[in-house]
Amino acid sequence: MSRPFKAEEAENLEDIEKQFAVKAVMQAQTYWGLLEKIEGSKLRLTKYDNEIYEHLLKDFPEFSDPSFATTINEDEMKSVKGKDRWRKFMNVYEEQVDDYNFGTLLRVNSNGEYDEANTIFVPRMQFYAYEIFRNRHGLNDWIKNNSA
């Protein structure tokens, strides 16, 4: 029988969660499709690419060595300290970027594809920050050259 709604007892509706995953996977596939078509270094992702790039270098000086972006240290990124830094970075875009907080798939290593071991789940702004940086430094250009 139907009963009053209690938030503590409510389960997540599996289908809704699936929808969320479907969108994240679609986003990853679309992005990959673009990288196969055009060198990452020529690809623009948002209106704010320059801003995001400069901001990233300012807030995360470790990116001054481009190879830092090749492999993500997930433990560090998702540590208490790392989360705090990233949250500060991301909240700047709350007003500008609609999906700034939307769950997005990101490759751990830019030399690999979106496979099980190489993919993590991050907020959209983190995806932009990493991928804009990787693109600018030609770290994704191999994808197009590989598929051609």
Added chain:
Amino acid sequence: MSIEEIQEETVHQQDNGAQESEIPQGSDVSVVGAAGEKKAKKIILKLGLVKVEGITRVTMKRTGNVIFAIDQPEVYKNPTNGAYVVFGEAKVSDLGAMARAAAAQNQAGAGAPLAKDAGSIQADMQAAADSAASGAAQVSDDNDNEDGPVDETGLSTSDIELVMDQTNASRAKVVKALRANDNDIVNTVMELTA
């Protein structure tokens, strides 16, 4: 049975709808099988769902201008959480495809009078007048047609062409989608291929 399960029922119905959308526009589609419908109705009444009277049409809009419409639906409402269950035959209409078909027809109509007969001067002149007239028609058509010139201020040509290449959408559609997505390429491609 719990509220979650009722909602499952609702979502399940939508899932069916999504699959059926592959069927060409205009064809009638029954979302729930008759036997399943009866069974589901029985369960729903047991759950204390209330029939909502006086609803003549339910429409659901999906991305890409695809619309499911159910005429004369049976609508039940869960009074505690506002979930609705809808029974009925859904008709799919793809407004985007209809607009494209109409545009193509306009084009074809404008092109036809161009055929001319060179048998006599008079016929030639007539033909010249015809083609001039159809030329004018062509121009006014272009204004209505979505392939006509569009305002691309603030957008980069390479972005537009990249998205067109990925989606096979018309230039005007791409321009519009790029604007709607604040120039975000990945989101734009997703919107146009969804």
